[in-house]
Amino acid sequence: MLLSIESSCDDSSLALTRLEDCKLLWHAKISQEAEHSAHGGVVPELASRLHAHNLPLLLQKAKAFLGGKTPFAPLKAIALTTRPGLAITLLEGLMMAKALALSLNLPLISVDHLKGHLYSLFINQPCARFPLSVLLVSGGHTLIIEARDPTNMGIIAQSLDDSLGESFDKVARMLGLGYPGGPVVEKLACLCPAGEEYPFPLPLRQKSALAFSFSGLKNAVRLAVAKAQPLSQELQAQICAGFQTTACAHLLHKVRAYLQSARVERFGLVGGVSANTYIRTQLENLCAEFGIELLLAPLEFCTDNAAMIGRAGVMGYQHAEFSDVHTLDISPHTEIPQSADSIL
């Protein structure tokens, strides 16, 4: 089996995946949401210290799950997120992976976090299906990735400024709702009756470019909040619903343009924001209109987790993509290249 480690942002997570059939045998995660909530967002220094505390706790749990006198004997390799993410949190995962690899004499498999999200669609499934295009919406990214096969992927579109997850978090912060913002903004948006959403302008409406932008929408929310003081709960709900429907309409506008211009067999929705029920439903409807199959990850694997890193790691194991323990390093950047026809 494969041990996988995720520490790219504010979730410490470990998982054990069976190599033969990709069955997820065990996984655990310690989220740092409570600690970062007071600051309205992730504080890298704090996140790094918490990983240093939490990763060994999770390893103890993995050890207990494996049991016996030599609990780590069934391990064949260690997969870990090495990029993209916060350098000082990625380093915590790298440190643990290297210590384990050296002491247990195991190979290391380096996993790109964005590919990890893509493979969240195939946790517990022995066969990943390609070609596949995915919309990745998370705290760090808003991208369309075209994956022709496991070794041939390209970024087709991305955000010109902020990511959608970060925008959900900022909107929540403006409304004093804590961190992470996505779940609480979604919950409040549900309280707003249909048709009463606060009206915000659709980003990049006139632009044909395949790209996303959320900074203007975020600013429009900021102005609406400033104008509406003191905020009633009713108005809060209207602002949350207005933000969510406008952000989603923008996603759909661009995904529609993509589906019209490319030959897409199947489409996936991944990343933390893909836990949003409204966005899932809207994208389901869009894909149905195009007769395209939509793949969705189970809700528990939308936000960061080591199970998806393990699933991606199995692909690396099958292709013997092992890294040198002495030279393997972290990077804040993804290894997935821009496609030639993307605009950035």
Ligand code: KG4
């Ligand atoms: O994928 P993820 O765990 O971390 C990154 O790779 O960035 O995504 C975290 C993001 C946060 O910004 C959080 O607010 C957002 O996912 N999120 C949601 C929901 N659940 C989490 N956004 C909208 N609706 C949700 N239900």
Ligand code: ZN
């Ligand atoms: Zn992520």
